[in-house]
Amino acid sequence: MRLLVAGGAGFIGSTFVARRLAASADSIVVLDKLTYAGSRENLAEIEADANLGPRLRFVQGDICDADIVGSLLAEADAVVNFAAETHVDRSIAAADDFLRTGVTGVHVLLEAVRRAAEARPDAAPRLVQVSTDEVYGTIESGAADEDAPLRPRSPYAAAKAAGDLLCLAYHVTHGTDVVISRGANTYGPRQHPEKLVPLFITNALEGEPLPLYGDGRQRRDWLFVDDHADAIALLLDRAAPGGVYNVTGGDERINRDVADVILAATGRSADLLRSVADRPGHDRRYAMTGDRLAALGWQSRVTFADGMAHTVAWYSANRAWWQRARGPGWADYYERLYGRRLAESTPA
Numbered sequence: 001m002r003l004l005v006a007g008g009a010g011f012i013g014s015t016f017v018a019r020r021l022a023a024s025a026d027s028i029v030v031l032d033k034l035t036y037a038g039s040r041e042n043l044a045e046i047e048a049d050a051n052l053g054p055r056l057r058f059v060q061g062d063i064c065d066a067d068i069v070g071s072l073l074a075e076a077d078a079v080v081n082f083a084a085e086t087h088v089d090r091s092i093a094a095a096d097d098f099l100r101t102g103v104t105g106v107h108v109l110l111e112a113v114r115r116a117a118e119a120r121p122d123a124a125p126r127l128v129q130v131s132t133d134e135v136y137g138t139i140e141s142g143a144a145d146e147d148a149p150l151r152p153r154s155p156y157a158a159a160k161a162a163g164d165l166l167c168l169a170y171h172v173t174h175g176t177d178v179v180i181s182r183g184a185n186t187y188g189p190r191q192h193p194e195k196l197v198p199l200f201i202t203n204a205l206e207g208e209p210l211p212l213y214g215d216g217r218q219r220r221d222w223l224f225v226d227d228h229a230d231a232i233a234l235l236l237d238r239a240a241p242g243g244v245y246n247v248t249g250g251d252e253r254i255n256r257d258v259a260d261v262i263l264a265a266t267g268r269s270a271d272l273l274r275s276v277a278d279r280p281g282h283d284r285r286y287a288m289t290g291d292r293l294a295a296l297g298w299q300s301r302v303t304f305a306d307g308m309a310h311t312v313a314w315y316s317a318n319r320a321w322w323q324r325a326r327g328p329g330w331a332d333y334y335e336r337l338y339g340r341r342l343a344e345s346t347p348a
């Protein structure tokens, strides 16, 4: 297959590109805007590989740009869309880019896929839209299946839910071949250091405090990035058109436990853990059923213990990567989000 991978220079997208190229004879064009969260560096190892590199092409561009998307799609058999603004805390500060990429960008992709399907009905391209468990909102008990109501509670989750609904509407109205994956909280190498796991690992490595929101008893279902990428590859090949599939990690933990694992793995004292003011509208728990994807033969392979050990080792060995990923705006960002919180923090 000739794949167009939008957002392929980010965390999960670059992992997908590497694993898909290694596991198939596909060729891939990555379309990525290279926001603060994306980096060519994430594709460098693949580009340098004699077997994988020749089958990868990088194009810097925006999924909201209909001309670029249309011309790339004319030469693609399928699109996998990872492109999004992805950090809940940033969506609370300003949601504009989240809506632009999450709604307008997804619409541009859908229109391009629809036109390509009209132009070549016998080889209509498929769009896999990479979404999130956060569209279901907080799940106090039990677990959301794919038909559960969408109750997004952050601007990030609302933008993702809007993208999902547009995809499903195009499937019903235009017969567009769309598939939606809703993945759990993902962790692993090359995740931008603003997210919980890499933030806590990098802060611990530097001996800086770990800011735990609220009581730290919020629950997330943790999924290792290789497993997430492989689930998306399976859906690309095997999912039913118009299908929605949850991708679960199978390892639900409270944030406090995640912090403890990181402190132990980095050999740091529990004194680094600080209780700080909570995130507004903080979702208490995410949980999904995974039967639909399991019926396609998928199961997660990497345990939380193994995945975290690997992730901590990667951040320890790749200090230069995360120092560059923080970028020139990091100090301001950190001060805005955590300055006051840490000044008023208490031992956790």
Ligand code: NAD
Pocket: 006, 007, 008, 009, 010, 011, 012, 013, 031, 032, 033, 034, 035, 036, 037, 038, 039, 061, 062, 063, 064, 081, 082, 083, 084, 085, 086, 101, 105, 130, 131, 132, 133, 160, 182, 183, 184, 185, 186, 187, 191, 192
């Ligand atoms: P990320 O922030 O690491 O990567 C996003 C990538 O998209 C970056 O490379 C960025 O440059 C690119 N991008 C952003 N706006 C763009 C635009 N308008 N045009 C082209 N490229 C653009 O994110 P991630 O963690 O790899 O997440 C990838 C996808 O998976 C997202 O859609 C996210 O909602 C979803 N997801 C993430 C998680 C998680 O825990 N990280 C869990 C479930 C689902």
Ligand code: TYD
Pocket: 087, 088, 089, 134, 185, 194, 195, 196, 197, 199, 211, 212, 213, 214, 218, 219, 220, 255, 279
């Ligand atoms: P995050 O990695 O931002 O993912 P999401 O909010 O999309 O689930 O956060 C994971 C959990 O960790 C969430 O409950 C918020 C919490 N958290 C903290 O306690 N402190 C932090 O500094 C961050 C970034 C997150």
